Amino acid sequence: MLPGRRGRRDARGEAPVSLEEAASALALAHPTLDAGTVTTLVHHSRDLLAAIDPAHERLQQRAVDLAAARLDALDASVAPGVPRVLFLSTRNDGMSIIAEALVRASGAEVLASSAGVRPVAAVLRSVTDALAEVGVDHPGFPKPLTSEVLARADVVVTMLCDAPPLHDGQRTEAWDLADPAGLGSSAVRSLRDDIRVRVDDLLARLA
Incomplete structure (x- = not known):
């Protein structure tokens, strides 16, 4: 979990998504991609969305969703x-x-x-x-x-x-x-x- 976010919850009562855990899960879902590339892309997705709305209560989850879509596009083995x-x-x-x-x-x-x-x-x-x-x-x-x-x-x-x-x-x-x-x-x-x-x-x- 990102520093300073542990234990905090969003307005819907959900614990913030851990980008590190999400990156690990996405790396497992895309074994043909380098794990470091996956992690970098997850954090980059958060940066992109934070530039639009840095205070959004579901910023972390949105970042993971965006990263998942990007990885599905990057991974040639997905829906060829x-x-x-x-x-x-x-x-x-x-x-x-x-x-x-x-x-x-x-x-x-x-x-x-x-x-x-x-x-x-x-x-x-x-x-x-x-x-x-x-x-x-x-x-x-x-x-x-x-x-x-x-x-x-x-x-x-x-x-x-x-x-x-x-x-x-x-x-x-x-x-x-x-x-x-x-x-x-x-x-x-x-x-x-x-x-x-x-x-x-x-x-x-x-x-």
Whole structure:
């Protein structure tokens, strides 16, 4: 456990996650990766998220979740041959979150992730509510774009942001959508439905 965190609990009554224990578990889950690399990536993930919201009560757990996603992308033995789609927006608090959530809920054999070029601390409440209305959970929290996740993506879908430099064999699509920040609940529902149509079309092309 990190110094100064022993015995303290977050607002939900849960003991803080130990990054050292998490790194050990992740190293066991990824035996093809160097354990030192895993540990470094776990702590780097915490640093990335601390730069966004250093006081978040679940910073440690979020860091572990981000590290796990990065390691799954870095480890070539994880889901080889399964198409991967990265939804990229500026803040990763709305459009890209909806798209990732809808792909995950579809049951399609496609791995989806999302990220922001300048992520914020929390997903928009209007987005969470719009997804809940159709029985879909949103996938966690806004995440920064990382090199591992970008490199493993087969398709990068940009939403009101520029595409990053891509690797050979990757392709990109730009979806022109309304930014949900500041929109009313009805407009966010319409955005959700628009994204669902686009997601269904993308999944059909990846099948």
